[in-house]
Amino acid sequence: MPVDLGRLLAGPVVGAARELLGALLIRDDGRSARIGRIVEVEAYGGPEDLASHARSGRTRRNTTMFARSGLAYVYGVYGMHTCLNVVCGPEGRASAVLVRAVEPLAGVAAMREARIARALETRRSDRATPARAADRVSNLPVARLASGPGNVGAAFSIEREDDGRDLLDPAGPLRLEVGPSAGPRSATASGPRIGIGFAGPAWASRPWRFWIAGSPALSVRPAR
């Protein structure tokens, strides 16, 4: 029986987040494709979730969150990063899943080029020159190319213009596909979401971050 990704995304966001682990993220420019396996995500609820962009209701930025599931909600942070979310739940629920880390499978060179390009157009601090940042990226291990939400955005050339795109369109330039289902499913783990201390302890402690245990592409390296 084929897995219906659209149906899974239309369900409650926490379940949808778990289901997105292992799915493929694809940037297809028509001639070549960048493909990676989603290995880390975070669930964001609707207006009641004080960590969610929907916490203050509908605004210009978060309009797409209130649309139907399966769309891309893209936002910019800190003046230099773009982050990709997948809208989940029933239309109007305003819940979404943030894609935090992707394990590169194909189009690795294109991912590296995209990250170098973004490094060259961005200044991170007065100590890190663009040239030095680009040099660092060219020596980065493959598994680190799309590790972290900002790096996913850079490696897959996520732009603000991608906001509202249908990720379930099989012919779309940015899309999701069901991952290879052969073999036993890898163990998954969960923990608190990252970078949302402002939401207060009750929401910040909620274990709504999910990841595939042992993946080398995780944004938070396992302690040892």
Add this chain to the structure above:
DNA sequence: CTACCGATCCCCT
């Protein structure tokens, strides 16, 4: 190793 800090800009209050 942890802790801190800056870059930078759009959006919200």
Add this chain to the structure above:
DNA sequence: GGGGATCGGTAGA
């Protein structure tokens, strides 16, 4: 006018 669903460099323990 203020701050952020980040990232990577540096300082210090």
